[in-house]
Amino acid sequence: MKLISIVVPCWNEEEVIPFFYDEMNKTLNAFGKECDDVEFELIFVDDGSKDKTLELIKSYAKNDSRIRYVSFSRNFGKEAALYAGFENAKGDYVACMDVDLQDPPGLLPEMYRAVSDEGYDSVATRRVTRKGEPPIRSFFARRFYALMDKICSTEVVDGARDYRMMTRQMTDAVLSMGDYNRFTKGIYGWVGFKTKWLEFENIERVAGETKWSFWKLLIYAIEGIIAFSTVPLEIIAWIGGALTGISFIFTIAAIICLITGIWGSLPLVIAVIMFFGSMNILAVGIAALYLSKTYLETKGRPLYIAKELT
Ligand code: UDP
Ligand code: MG
Numbered sequence: 001m002k003l004i005s006i007v008v009p010c011w012n013e014e015e016v017i018p019f020f021y022d023e024m025n026k027t028l029n030a031f032g033k034e035c036d037d038v039e040f041e042l043i044f045v046d047d048g049s050k051d052k053t054l055e056l057i058k059s060y061a062k063n064d065s066r067i068r069y070v071s072f073s074r075n076f077g078k079e080a081a082l083y084a085g086f087e088n089a090k091g092d093y094v095a096c097m098d099v100d101l102q103d104p105p106g107l108l109p110e111m112y113r114a115v116s117d118e119g120y121d122s123v124a125t126r127r128v129t130r131k132g133e134p135p136i137r138s139f140f141a142r143r144f145y146a147l148m149d150k151i152c153s154t155e156v157v158d159g160a161r162d163y164r165m166m167t168r169q170m171t172d173a174v175l176s177m178g179d180y181n182r183f184t185k186g187i188y189g190w191v192g193f194k195t196k197w198l199e200f201e202n203i204e205r206v207a208g209e210t211k212w213s214f215w216k217l218l219i220y221a222i223e224g225i226i227a228f229s230t231v232p233l234e235i236i237a238w239i240g241g242a243l244t245g246i247s248f249i250f251t252i253a254a255i256i257c258l259i260t261g262i263w264g265s266l267p268l269v270i271a272v273i274m275f276f277g278s279m280n281i282l283a284v285g286i287a288a289l290y291l292s293k294t295y296l297e298t299k300g301r302p303l304y305i306a307k308e309l310t
Contacts, residue, residue, distance in 0.1 A: 003039050004112060004165070007085025007096040009078050010057070011047040015207040017056045020099045027105040028066070034109065042067045044099075045085045048075035078211075079182035082162065086171055095165040101206040103163035107198060111165040114196045121193035121307075122166040125200060126159040132204045137214065144221045151231040154189035156224070157197070164188070173305045183220075183227040190228070191305055230292035237285030243278035251275050 006024075010017065028040050044057045046069060054071050061067040070084045082096055093115055097103040103125065111123040130138040145158035162184065166174070173191040174184070188195070212220070225232070251271040257263035 001037055001039050002093065002116065003041060003091040004108075005041045005043055005085075005089035005091030005094045006108075007043045007045065007082060007089060007094065008099050009045045009047055009081035009085065009096075010049060010053050010099045011075060011078070011081075011211055012049045012051045012053060013099050013208060014049075014052040014056055016100050016205070017053065017060075019206045020101055021060055023101060024105055025064075027108060031109050031112075035112070038112065040066050041089070041091060043085045043088055044069040045081040046071040047078065047081040048072045078162075079184055082184055083175070083182065086175055089171065092168050093165055094168070094171040095163075097163045098161075100208060102203050103161060104200060104203060107163075107200070108165070110198065115165055115167055118196070119194070120196045121170045122164055122188070122195045123198060124157070124164040124188065124195050125161045125198045126157055127161060127202045128159060128199045129202045130159070131202045133202065137217070140214075140218070140221075144224075148186075148224060148228075151225065152186065152228040154186050154228050156185050156189060156228075160185055166193075169193075169307070173302075176302050176305070179227060179299055179301075181223055181227050183224040186224060186228040190301075193307065230295065233288040233292040233295075234285075236281065236288045240278060240280075240282030240285035244275070244282045247271060247274035247278045 008020070013020075024042065028042075032038060032040070042064075044061075044067065046054045046057060054069075057067070057069045057071075061069060068088070070088055072081070072084070085096060086094060093112065095108065095111065097105070107125065114120045114123045130141070133141075142158065145156060148156045149158075170191065170193045173193070174187055177187050177191065179187065251268070251274075254263060254268040254271040258265060258268050
């Protein structure tokens with residue numbers, strides 16, 4: 001028998017959980033009938049909910065032995081909830097999905113087939129449309145992914161959802177990344193492995209409201225960039241270097257022009273001020289280069305992740 005763990009982060013989701021449970025129950029029962037060598041565990045992670053989320057989860061867990069849960073002492077955020085779910089998952093395959101049914105459970109059998117039979121290590125999903133989302137949010141989301149693509153060492157796919165299924169090996173690799181400022185979407189790319197992408201149209205929340213305000217998303221986006229790119233730090237050194245070079249040439253020219261009487265002394269004063277200003281930026285930039293290396297060291301990420309060994 002193969003065990004599939006499904007991690008479900010929940011924060012104040014009392015309105016949605018009954019819909020989710022009904023839908024999942026139907027899907028998993030049908031799936032279990034179709035494939036008689038799979039079992040399931042549903043791991044709900046209550047991310048410090050203040051409503052009846054935990055009570056609901058407990059009541060379902062009482063009657064359904066497939067359900068387990070982790071309940072946080074306060075709201076730690078979805079990233080922490082996913083980590084906790086992965087850490088507690090016992091499955092040979094581990095999936096994660098939102099509780100609001102924006103991630104269609106009907107894809108689970110196809111995902112399972114890809115990781116069990118088709119040789120993939122993970123199956124990820126992305127939505128190809130953002131229908132139903134405020135246009136301004138979609139606009140900034142697109143810009144964010146384009147920027148991430150340019151400055152990050154790891155690939156982050158536009159429209160990628162957190163909905164995915166992974167092998168035990170890949171789950172362990174994701175867990176070996178102990179990043180405190182976690183950006184799981186980047187971590188999936190960082191650990192590598194062979195991923196199949198499934199696409200679907202955006203589905204709106206079945207009930208309740210999104211937990212992400214525009215500002216929360218913006219902070220999340222900045223966190224994503226900082227977690228996977230040291231480019232913002234390196235830019236300071238480049239700018240400092242370029243300005244120092246330019247103002248050095250300007251200073252020499254101003255001295256020559258002062259001696260030959262073409263310019264007065266004002267350009268030289270400006271050039272000297274510019275030169276020392278640029279040196280300041282360069283000095284900060286050099287410190288930033290060391291900081292960027294130290295930053296990566298403190299993350300304590302594995303040096304490599306082996307997929308196969310003799
Ligand atoms: N969530 C969470 N902790 C948080 C925010 C969200 O566990 O601090 C969960 C939430 O309950 C849901 C999932 O993360 O299951 C996605 O949240 P939401 O649907 O609000 O995000 P959106 O789909 O709008 O991006
Ligand atoms: Mg949602």
